[in-house]
Amino acid sequence: MEKYHFIINPKSGSYKGEGIIEKIKARFEGENLYIHVTEYPGHAKEIVKKLCLQKDLIIVAVGGDGTINEIAEPMLFSTNLLGIIPNGSGNGLAGHMGINKNIESCIEKIKNKHFIECDVIKVNNFISCNTAGVGFDAYVAKIFGQDGRRGFSAYLRLGLTGYSQYPEIQVNFLNQTFSGLLTLEIANSSQLGNGAYISPNSSNSDGMAEIVLFRKPKFYQVPGVMYDVFTKKFDQSELTKIYAQSQGTIHLNRPTDLHIDGEYKGETDFINFNVLPKSLRIIC
8 A cells, every 4th residue: 555645844835734734634544644744944855865765655745846845855766756735835846737736636646646757957966846046036035035925926026126126147158158137047847936937848857957048127128028927928038048958057257146946045156957857756
């Protein structure tokens, strides 16, 4: 009989406490069910690292992209399956894979156990399951939630009010210099979260990462950028360039904010990345 381990992050964006746990217990009555509630950053990774001494487990992330990232790293290249109940602020990876926030729907997928062998991207000393990036998006990740506000509206407010003051970045990549950038994203999947498609044609099972270079827009260009992002046309913007690569090195002109799957990771002046093909089995 399968063993189901649910890793629940109570600090995630839309956590509903005991309600989620009770629904899980009700649907898995009579099964080998184990529920783990994380208590501090990095706890999920510790739990799963111990679990992955075993094989053929079903480990379910109940949280956002940051929680998935923690859980995924010890699971790489194993036979264990990763399930997702999206419960974060953005839920970009879940959105890309067609996993909605309805718990009953998620549980049905988990019980069916249909999975895809997905890529993960190594970015410096981290892994990224969804997107990693430097520049303004990473800066927003740094300050997001500091005033106690979370969710899409808070993220959007920070973006619209802060982008004009953020200093442009310059990068060297593919023997070219790109100036005037607001952000650079390394996309394993198509969206940051909340339906914001930064690389509409990305696949997380094709062995490639999309490097998305986005120049800082003028104020009058912002409405068009917003339209493009939410209608899957961002790749067609005159401000955007996208290059598909399996590995590479990017040099920045100054130490710049870095995020990995929406979690702030400090500053860096370079990025080494390489795709780890079909390294993670995700239920969808």
